[in-house]
Amino acid sequence: MIRVEELHKSFNGQSVLDGVSFSIERGEVVTFLGLSGTGKSVLLLHLIGLLSPDRGRIVIDGTDITRLSERELLAFRRQVGYLFQESALYDFMTVEDNLAFPLEEHTDLSDAQRRDKVREYLAMVDMEGAGGRYPSELSGGMRKRVALARALILGAKVLLCDEPTSGLDPVRSRDISVVIRDLSRRTGTTTVITSHDVANSFRISDRVFVLDKGRVVAQGTEDDIRGSQVELVRELVG
Amino acid sequence: MAVIKAFGDTIGSFGRAVIFLGEIAGCILRGKIRWRLVAEQVFEQGVQSLLIVLLAAFASGAVLAMQGQVMMERFGAKEFIAQLVALSLVRELGPIFTALVFSGKSGAGMAAELGTMSVNNQIAATRTMGVDPVEFLVVPRVVACLIALPVLVVLAEIVGILGGYVIGVYEAGVPSAYYWTQTINSIGFVDFFSGFIKVFFFAGLIGWVCAFQGFFTGGGSLGVGRHTTIAVAFCYVGVIVSNTVLTKMILMFWGY
Numbered sequence: 001m002i003r004v005e006e007l008h009k010s011f012n013g014q015s016v017l018d019g020v021s022f023s024i025e026r027g028e029v030v031t032f033l034g035l036s037g038t039g040k041s042v043l044l045l046h047l048i049g050l051l052s053p054d055r056g057r058i059v060i061d062g063t064d065i066t067r068l069s070e071r072e073l074l075a076f077r078r079q080v081g082y083l084f085q086e087s088a089l090y091d092f093m094t095v096e097d098n099l100a101f102p103l104e105e106h107t108d109l110s111d112a113q114r115r116d117k118v119r120e121y122l123a124m125v126d127m128e129g130a131g132g133r134y135p136s137e138l139s140g141g142m143r144k145r146v147a148l149a150r151a152l153i154l155g156a157k158v159l160l161c162d163e164p165t166s167g168l169d170p171v172r173s174r175d176i177s178v179v180i181r182d183l184s185r186r187t188g189t190t191t192v193i194t195s196h197d198v199a200n201s202f203r204i205s206d207r208v209f210v211l212d213k214g215r216v217v218a219q220g221t222e223d224d225i226r227g228s229q230v231e232l233v234r235e236l237v238g
Numbered sequence: 239m240a241v242i243k244a245f246g247d248t249i250g251s252f253g254r255a256v257i258f259l260g261e262i263a264g265c266i267l268r269g270k271i272r273w274r275l276v277a278e279q280v281f282e283q284g285v286q287s288l289l290i291v292l293l294a295a296f297a298s299g300a301v302l303a304m305q306g307q308v309m310m311e312r313f314g315a316k317e318f319i320a321q322l323v324a325l326s327l328v329r330e331l332g333p334i335f336t337a338l339v340f341s342g343k344s345g346a347g348m349a350a351e352l353g354t355m356s357v358n359n360q361i362a363a364t365r366t367m368g369v370d371p372v373e374f375l376v377v378p379r380v381v382a383c384l385i386a387l388p389v390l391v392v393l394a395e396i397v398g399i400l401g402g403y404v405i406g407v408y409e410a411g412v413p414s415a416y417y418w419t420q421t422i423n424s425i426g427f428v429d430f431f432s433g434f435i436k437v438f439f440f441a442g443l444i445g446w447v448c449a450f451q452g453f454f455t456g457g458g459s460l461g462v463g464r465h466t467t468i469a470v471a472f473c474y475v476g477v478i479v480s481n482t483v484l485t486k487m488i489l490m491f492w493g494y
Contacts, residue, residue, distance in 0.1 A: 088356055
């Protein structure tokens with residue numbers, strides 16, 4: 001489903017991704033763990049084509065997205081949902097309008113059908129009744145849930161989540177992690193998460209990758225990671 | 239070394255601004271204009287600036303009439319106050335004052351809005367949803383500038399003339415009917431359009447500069463403040479300098 005080969009990226013001569021390679025099967029939930037500044041978010045931005053690599057290939061569902069033009073990328077992104085760390089909901093729209101926006105842009109659904117779909121996705125993230133509220137009236141956890149529903153409402157094949165638990169208390173962190181896993185399972189979405197939340201990453205991921213200095217230094221199931229001899233990995237999973 | 243770097247950065251930034259302008263123009267020429275959003279923006283930008291524009295226009299007209307009275311009385315020609323006020327406002331002061339006030343109100347608002355969206359990743363989110371953010375967020379604002387500013391200028395000119403009327407009639411003692419006749423007779427087609435044509439250039443300039451500064455804002459809330467300030471400063475300088483060039487060109491090619 002997703003194959004990344006020898007991905008390199010530098011900013012102002014500073015290497016951020018230094019030959020990252022991995023592959024992810026359809027329907028898998030994987031998490032990239034690592035300390036801050038190890039290139040996790042940069043990697044995710046490459047997977048949706050918001051950054052282009054200096055070298056390397058990113059093949060998603062058979063398409064090498066590094067070769068797509070900006071116009072082709074806009075079309076490609078309809079199949080990919082992206083959950084931003086800060087949720088990135090439009091603050092000038094209500095929750096309902098935020099969810100309806102991708103449907104208005106990319107589908108021919110009638111108003112009634114759109115409303116039904118919005119309600120369905122709000123229910124999936126336990127946010128029924130919040131449709132008329134503005135993002136500024138919601139807590140951080142609620143905004144994340146709404147943003148998750150918006151990311152998936154077009155039936156994304158791939159879901160990318162950038163630090164979904166950052167800024168949330170432990171209970172909300174677990175809640176949003178479980179919601180991401182459940183929705184991914186229910187919709188068959190391939191999900192890639194970046195995080196430094198070790199406990200929740202193990203709780204919801206089929207596999208975990210550990211990034212350090214722009215390279216994958218460990219990968220596998222929870223047992224594989226916990227058994228790793230790499231110093232950083234041992235410190236991270238403590 | 240620092241000077242060379244700053245020069246390089248300025249050239250790079252100008253290049254990006256020109257490419258950005260090309261993207262906006264491309265959307266408009268391809269007919270990718272979301273008219274419902276344009277209408278919302280026209281309302282928002284117009285309402286934001288209306289009161290302050292009209293207040294400034296009324297005061298400008300009144301001050302022109304006061305100074306006109308002082309100058310004209312020296313030559314025994316105070317009945318020409320109406321012409322002085324009308325021609326000054328229509329040919330020059332109406333467009334430029336309104337553009338400056340519009341930059342500081344609506345332009346700053348646009349830069350701050352887009353800047354906040356940029357630092358909160360709402361612009362990036364638009365791209366991730368497969369929507370062109372220039373088409374969705376920028377084009378409606380720029381097109382709205384091209385509609386709202388000319389309307390504001392016409393209203394400002396009318397209210398400015400009213401300001402001049404109040405002083406001309408009630409203080410200088412010019413008869414009311416005479417004042418109106420002189421005003422209407424003094425404004426020719428060339429007078430109105432030599433001022434009005436510049437307004438579309440100012441509107442495009444304000445829309446472009448403020449949208450560019452907002453769209454490429456980084457650095458959190460500090461960045462929003464910095465980019466908004468830069469946007470307004472560039473607009474002020476751009477409007478004043480371009481007005482000089484445009485006025486010279488209009489006088490050369492259109493005559494007096």
